[in-house]
Amino acid sequence: MKNIMNIEKLRSWETYVIFLIIGIISPPVSIFILPNFFRLEGMMQLYSALAFNLVLITLPFYFLTHSLTTVFKAIGIYLPLFFLLFLGFSSYTFSNPLLTFIVLPFFMVLLIILSRFKGSENVTIAGIVSLTILTSLLVFMAFLGYAAHQHYTAKYIHASKLELPKYYANLTDKIDEFASLKELNFSKDSINVEISLAEMAELEKIAEKYTKPGDAFFYAKIDGNYFKVWLIKLVGVEILIGNQMNQTNYVVVNKSIKCCPSLVKLMNDVKEFKREIEKDGAKKKLVRHSTKFP
Amino acid sequence: MLIDEGNVLKFGEDYFIVFVNCSLRMKRIVIPECNEITDDELQMYPTLKNALITAEKKGSTTLKAPPEEWSKTLSFVREKGCIKFNGSKFEVHFMLS
Numbered sequence: 405m406k407n408i409m410n411i412e413k414l415r416s417w418e419t420y421v422i423f424l425i426i427g428i429i430s431p432p433v434s435i436f437i438l439p440n441f442f443r444l445e446g447m448m449q450l451y452s453a454l455a456f457n458l459v460l461i462t463l464p465f466y467f468l469t470h471s472l473t474t475v476f477k478a479i480g481i482y483l484p485l486f487f488l489l490f491l492g493f494s495s496y497t498f499s500n501p502l503l504t505f506i507v508l509p510f511f512m513v514l515l516i517i518l519s520r521f522k523g524s525e526n527v528t529i530a531g532i533v534s535l536t537i538l539t540s541l542l543v544f545m546a547f548l549g550y551a552a553h554q555h556y557t558a559k560y561i562h563a564s565k566l567e568l569p570k571y572y573a574n575l576t577d578k579i580d581e582f583a584s585l586k587e588l589n590f591s592k593d594s595i596n597v598e599i600s601l602a603e604m605a606e607l608e609k610i611a612e613k614y615t616k617p618g619d620a621f622f623y624a625k626i627d628g629n630y631f632k633v634w635l636i637k638l639v640g641v642e643i644l645i646g647n648q649m650n651q652t653n654y655v656v657v658n659k660s661i662k663c664c665p666s667l668v669k670l671m672n673d674v675k676e677f678k679r680e681i682e683k684d685g686a687k688k689k690l691v692r693h694s695t696k697f698p
Numbered sequence: 699m700l701i702d703e704g705n706v707l708k709f710g711e712d713y714f715i716v717f718v719n720c721s722l723r724m725k726r727i728v729i730p731e732c733n734e735i736t737d738d739e740l741q742m743y744p745t746l747k748n749a750l751i752t753a754e755k756k757g758s759t760t761l762k763a764p765p766e767e768w769s770k771t772l773s774f775v776r777e778k779g780c781i782k783f784n785g786s787k788f789e790v791h792f793m794l795s
Contacts, residue, residue, distance in 0.1 A: 563750050564791075565754060567787075569727070593728065594724070675710075
């Protein structure tokens with residue numbers, strides 16, 4: 405008698421609507437909420453939607469029938485369908501679109517239709533479970549399709565006006581003050597030249613005045629030509645070992661020094677290299693490392 | 699100043715000597731010869747036209763374009779190269795997400 409009542413409750417339209425809603429809400433939860441707590445990417449989002457779906461469907465199954473047997477039957481039907489979907493999508497087993505998009509959905513639709521006409525409890529549960537899985541799959545695919553459409557339509561045109569810089573450092577008269585620069589041929593399109601520390605300090609003063617916030621370069625005019633100019637400073641450290649360590653004139657650098665994180669990283673890297681070399685038994689006296697400095 | 703050539707730094711139990719290398723990189727700004735295009739020619743490429751008008755005022759701009767127009771404009775700009783419009787010269791790039 406109780407069994408018949410359960411079947412009647414499960415076969416009502418309201419029950420189908422509840423499971424349809426569960427099927428609809430699971431993918432958005434998996435796509436928008438769960439990634440805040442777990443690392444979910446690609447098909448893992450579908451699997452997590454189906455896992456979340458499984459947790460949710462146990463509740464109405466229990467509260468509608470008050471029967472744990474029905475809940476376990478639902479789980480028992482859900483898991484093989486879930487597994488078949490996993491097989492269809494998984495590249496580790498056999499990614500088979502025929503199984504995922506034709507055979508399995510057709511089978512689930514068949515179960516849903518049968519559940520409306522057959523009086524069997526098992527077929528009814530199978531139909532309801534199929535309905536919620538199929539709904540989740542369709543909703544997930546809809547999100548996937550929307551994302552693909554967004555990606556396809558995300559095409560941009562970037563236009564920039566070609567003009568000579570309005571704000572620049574005029575170095576035409578100053579260039580002779582720089583020994584490394586005065587002999588250069590400024591009609592070349594690209595120039596790379598090593599300069600002294602003193603020259604760098606002078607150029608840094610100019611750069612400070614003419615560099616826009618956020619830029620790593622400034623504009624300069626030399627002999628009627630305009631240039632984009634980058635100042636590059638490489639700072640390196642060499643670890644001292646053996647007798648070299650008998651230094652009297654040195655600056656103590658605190659590990660928590662705030663001014664120069666790159667310098668601290670550099671020294672830590674060199675220490676690490678030194679440890680590795682010592683471990684490997686290599687007989688190298690010096691360990692050098694350098695980095696580009698901001 | 700910590701970062702000066704030849705400085706010796708004591709960091710933990712280790713001593714380090716600092717060496718510095720400075721260089722200057724310069725790239726000459728060359729404005730190429732451009733192909734002039736008219737308002738009529740741009741009628742088929744509304745997003746490109748808007749981009750050129752906005753870039754004229756702001757210096758540069760990026761606008762989203764419908765895929766069909768984007769492809770059509772790409773072929774047009776590839777054919778034209780650098781564009782001259784309303785007396786100003788423009789460089790046009792195409793971006794995907």
